[in-house]
Amino acid sequence: MKRARAPKRPFHHGNLHEALVERARALLRSDGLAALSLREVARREGVSHAAAYRHFRARTALLAAVATTGFVALRERLEAAVAEARTPLDGLGVIGASYVRFAFDEPHLFRLMYGPELAARAEHPALETAAREAFGVVPACVREAQQAKQVRREPVLELALIAWSLVHGIATLALDGQLADAGMTAADAERFVERADRVLRRGLLPG
Numbered sequence: 655m656k657r658a659r660a661p662k663r664p665f666h667h668g669n670l671h672e673a674l675v676e677r678a679r680a681l682l683r684s685d686g687l688a689a690l691s692l693r694e695v696a697r698r699e700g701v702s703h704a705a706a707y708r709h710f711r712a713r714t715a716l717l718a719a720v721a722t723t724g725f726v727a728l729r730e731r732l733e734a735a736v737a738e739a740r741t742p743l744d745g746l747g748v749i750g751a752s753y754v755r756f757a758f759d760e761p762h763l764f765r766l767m768y769g770p771e772l773a774a775r776a777e778h779p780a781l782e783t784a785a786r787e788a789f790g791v792v793p794a795c796v797r798e799a800q801q802a803k804q805v806r807r808e809p810v811l812e813l814a815l816i817a818w819s820l821v822h823g824i825a826t827l828a829l830d831g832q833l834a835d836a837g838m839t840a841a842d843a844e845r846f847v848e849r850a851d852r853v854l855r856r857g858l859l860p861g
Contacts, residue, residue, distance in 0.1 A: 671709045673699055675719045682720060682762045687771075692716055717771055718778035724763045725784035728756050732791040742799035743858075747851040749792060750821040754847050757825035764829065768822075792818050805858045813858065820850055 677699045682690050692713050696706035710716040735752040739745035757764040766772065767785070775782040793814035799805035805813065827833050828843040838846065 670699075670701065670705065671719075674701075674706055674709060674716065675723060678716055678720050679723060679763065682766065683760070686762050687766055687769075690717070690720075714771065715778070717766060718781045720763070721767045721772055722778070722781045722784045724760065724767045725781070725788040727760075728753070728767075729784070729788040729791060731756055732788065736791060736795055741804060742795055742802050743804040743855060745795040746792075746799065746817055746858075747848070747855070749795060750817070750824075750847050750851050750854075751844060753821045754825045754828070754843055757829060758843070761829050764825070768826075789814075789818065799858075803860060806860045817854060817858075820854060821847060824850060 674695055678690055678695045681695060681698065690713075692706050692710055693703050695716065696703045699706070710719070731752050732749050735748040736745040739748050772778070772781065775785060793810045796805060796814045796817070797810050800807060800810065824843060824847055833843065833846075
């Protein structure tokens with residue numbers, strides 16, 4: 655008498671959602687945004703497109719999840735930099751340097767985080783929250799510097815936006831190769847951020 659065959663166990667991947675996000679981030683890093691599709695990520699992860707589709711209903715949802723990890727990583731990097739700063743005002747300087755360095759380390763991810771594909775962040779609550787928390791490091795540092803009487807008493811959010819706009823502009827210009835028009839290379843960008851920080855500091859001083 656033949657033994658009855660045991661039923662096949664379903665394939666178990668562990669946390670497929672996180673695995674797909676990590677695979678997508680690796681693909682983004684190596685091949686750029688144009689190569690990032692839900693089907694290709696599923697293929698490289700060794701699962702069916704249908705399995706991936708159960709976690710991400712569209713490519714945009716996958717992109718949002720990847721960008722969310724980017725904002726979390728950016729926030730952690732900025733917080734770590736501020737924690738090592740000697741003063742709150744110094745914290746603003748290290749935020750700028752860390753921000754630009756992050757853009758250089760993860761250029762494709764940086765472009766995705768701030769690019770047009772995910773401009774409607776309200777459609778992706780986790781992404782919207784992560785982006786706000788990453789930016790939130792800047793006004794928190796401005797507020798602390800004001801309390802220490804190192805920065806002028808003006809609206810915190812406006813000062814934070816000025817500081818963020820400065821470093822984001824430098825990072826974007828460097829990534830796009832636009833600094834070459836001014837005779838600068840990408841290698842000069844970090845030194846340029848330091849000089850820009852000194853100018854910004856003078857503008858933020860009380861009085």
